[in-house]
Amino acid sequence: MPATQIRTRRWKTVALATSTVLAALAIPTMTATPAGATTTAYDSTYYKNAIGKTGTSLKSSLHTIISANVTKISYSAVWNALKATDQDPNNSNNVILLYSGVSRAKSLNGGDVGDWNREHTWAKSHGDFGEAIGPGTDLHHLRPADVQVNSIRGNLDFDNGGSAVTNGGGSTVDSDSFAPRAADRGDVARMILYMAVRYDGGDGFADLEPNEKVGNGSNPFMGKLSVLKAWNEADPPSAFEEKRNQVIYDTYQHNRNPFIDHPEWVEAIW
Numbered sequence: 001m002p003a004t005q006i007r008t009r010r011w012k013t014v015a016l017a018t019s020t021v022l023a024a025l026a027i028p029t030m031t032a033t034p035a036g037a038t039t040t041a042y043d044s045t046y047y048k049n050a051i052g053k054t055g056t057s058l059k060s061s062l063h064t065i066i067s068a069n070v071t072k073i074s075y076s077a078v079w080n081a082l083k084a085t086d087q088d089p090n091n092s093n094n095v096i097l098l099y100s101g102v103s104r105a106k107s108l109n110g111g112d113v114g115d116w117n118r119e120h121t122w123a124k125s126h127g128d129f130g131e132a133i134g135p136g137t138d139l140h141h142l143r144p145a146d147v148q149v150n151s152i153r154g155n156l157d158f159d160n161g162g163s164a165v166t167n168g169g170g171s172t173v174d175s176d177s178f179a180p181r182a183a184d185r186g187d188v189a190r191m192i193l194y195m196a197v198r199y200d201g202g203d204g205f206a207d208l209e210p211n212e213k214v215g216n217g218s219n220p221f222m223g224k225l226s227v228l229k230a231w232n233e234a235d236p237p238s239a240f241e242e243k244r245n246q247v248i249y250d251t252y253q254h255n256r257n258p259f260i261d262h263p264e265w266v267e268a269i270w
Contacts, residue, residue: 040261047258054268062197062265066255073139073252075131078118079109081252082144085244096240098143098187099153099180100169111147119145121188122195123155127206127220135199135208139248140257141191153178157214157223158188158231176214177224186235189228190259193266196222197258210270225270232259232266 043051050061073081083106088094094103097116108115121141129135145153149168159177164170170181180188192210201207206220213223237260245260259266 059197059269062258063200066198070253070255072133073137075137078137078142081139085247086144095144098145098184099149099171100146115147116144117147117150119143119150121191125155125218126216126222127208128218129205135205139252140194157216159214159224159227185231187241189232192222192228193259194257232263
């Protein structure tokens, strides 16, 4: 059985066991699962100061961990980085595009129809960080996407509903929100929530936070949190997502997205 399936089963099993115990004890105020419900190879090293924590304490610990000793890259360097992080596992000449799921030649990066470009899942206007080195170039939320699909998404918040996006692989859009195809929804949720932990206003950039709104505009918020949490649970980390996290850690930024390693930490914090 693949490691992802094993971990996902363990996550669900622990969550079920936890909910059963809480119900038996009749303690309705205990809703968050403490950190450490699953285990990874990094729990005794990288995440050691987060294990056992929950809520704001867990969020604060993870912020410190994923902000330490980070190597930042330029926006122009993102092009080549994405060719490595998002390489098609079945065709090393291609990348897999977010939202549509299409495999497209690495060489077709640019701004024309038929090209792929650099999508900020946390829209760069939400907090007005643009393409600045830091949040504007953080690979943990930058993904290759079809130019036209990326344009349709624009800076919309995330929510369910809407009509089908042309060539969007099942993604939908309405006047104030966008929903990726089902296979990318968990990925998007974990990228957005990574950004909320990584950028807390203490490094010269806005304090990024999820909320329950759409239409956040230039405010440093992204919605809807309840939907993102549901997407995280419905679409657990895939082998592709896990490999991407590892490449970013090993080769580029040297930090990790903790919600790929521990998807249950989403509920533990929010």
